[in-house]
Amino acid sequence: MANNQHLANLQNPPVQEVVFEARWKPDSTTESQLPYDSRFEFAQGRVAEQLEQHGFCVHRRIAPDHIATPLLTEQIVHQFWQAKGEFPLVQFGPCIVTVNEAGAGYKWERGFRPLLQKTLQRLLESYKGELTLSDVKLCYIHALDLPAGMDFLQHLQKLQVNLQFGIQSQQELSDVSVNFGYRLDHDSTLHCSMQSAINNRTGNPALIWHTVVHRNQCEVWEGQRRVLGSVMQWCQYAHSAASNLFKNGTRKTL
Numbered sequence: 001m002a003n004n005q006h007l008a009n010l011q012n013p014p015v016q017e018v019v020f021e022a023r024w025k026p027d028s029t030t031e032s033q034l035p036y037d038s039r040f041e042f043a044q045g046r047v048a049e050q051l052e053q054h055g056f057c058v059h060r061r062i063a064p065d066h067i068a069t070p071l072l073t074e075q076i077v078h079q080f081w082q083a084k085g086e087f088p089l090v091q092f093g094p095c096i097v098t099v100n101e102a103g104a105g106y107k108w109e110r111g112f113r114p115l116l117q118k119t120l121q122r123l124l125e126s127y128k129g130e131l132t133l134s135d136v137k138l139c140y141i142h143a144l145d146l147p148a149g150m151d152f153l154q155h156l157q158k159l160q161v162n163l164q165f166g167i168q169s170q171q172e173l174s175d176v177s178v179n180f181g182y183r184l185d186h187d188s189t190l191h192c193s194m195q196s197a198i199n200n201r202t203g204n205p206a207l208i209w210h211t212v213v214h215r216n217q218c219e220v221w222e223g224q225r226r227v228l229g230s231v232m233q234w235c236q237y238a239h240s241a242a243s244n245l246f247k248n249g250t251r252k253t254l
Contacts, residue, residue: 014209015103016141016201017087020116020235023096023135026073035073037094039127044069044078046126047092054118056080056090063093070094088112090119095134097123103201108239117232124228133218136231138238142209142246143199182245186237187216192245211245213238 026035048059063069063077077093087102088111099119101112124131177195184190191212199206215234221227 014142014144015106016143017103017139018101018106018112018141019139020099020112021096021135021137021139022098022120022133022231023074024131025134026095034071035095037070037073039129040070040094042128043123043126044092047122048078048080050122050126051080051090051119055082058082058084088115092123108243113232113235113239116235117228120228120231130222130227132222133227133231136215136218136234138213138235138242140209140211140242140246142211143197143201144207144209145199145202145204184213184241186234187220188234188238188241189214189216190241190245209246211242213242 026037028036028038052059058081060079060081061077062079063072063075069077071094073094074096075093076091076096076098078091080090080092082088087100087105089098089100091098091100097119099112099116101115106112177193179191179193181189181191191210191214193210195208197206197208198204199208215238221230
């Protein structure tokens with residue numbers, strides 16, 4: 001893969017799904033000391049209304065009706081689509097929101113980033129007062145079909161790292177899972193995992209590649225008048241870090 005070739009320009013981009021997730025601190029507790037998002041009931045109506053005005057007309061509630069919704073801290077309660085069962089998808093619950101896009105429709109600059117910014121803006125406008133973010137991350141899932149004649153698992157066995165652990169040398173490696181992480185700028189970390197699997201889209205043997213960029217400390221954004229701009233700047237950085245890692249890792253034989 002050439003250095004200047006961006007994933008968005010590939011004829012068959014390997015992105016399966018992209019997920020942004022944000023969580024915020026509960027603003028109250030119950031008598032039993034359970035965390036409680038006291039503004040959720042009011043905010044959920046405003047969020048749903050604004051999403052519907054921008055095309056997300058299909059709604060599904062996935063939480064049980066008999067449970068007090070604000071007590072479902074950091075659990076998805078509502079899902080919103082523009083068309084039933086089709087991406088993009090916005091998910092919302094007490095102290096949590098996600099924006100999901102499938103690989104077939106993913107474009108960072110012309111699609112996902114604007115949707116992400118608008119969703120966060122609607123969320124912040126729907127809550128009375130400030131939200132104190134506690135966790136923000138950007139996740140990518142790639143699936144790379146293994147080319148004909150290339151046995152990725154046998155290739156791994158030839159690395160200097162011993163993957164046989166005393167197993168007889170004539171035995172073939174049947175599957176593999178590799179995890180590693182990096183410390184990044186902007187108080188962030190990047191975690192990457194690779195494992196052999198079957199590509200659900202094509203049915204072919206594949207390498208499934210998960211990349212998660214995580215903001216370690218969100219307190220720096222607390223009380224900022226322009227918190228949306230700060231979060232979006234971080235998202236741009238996280239996107240670039242994840243994209244560069246994937247492009248560099250697939251530049252040659254893979």
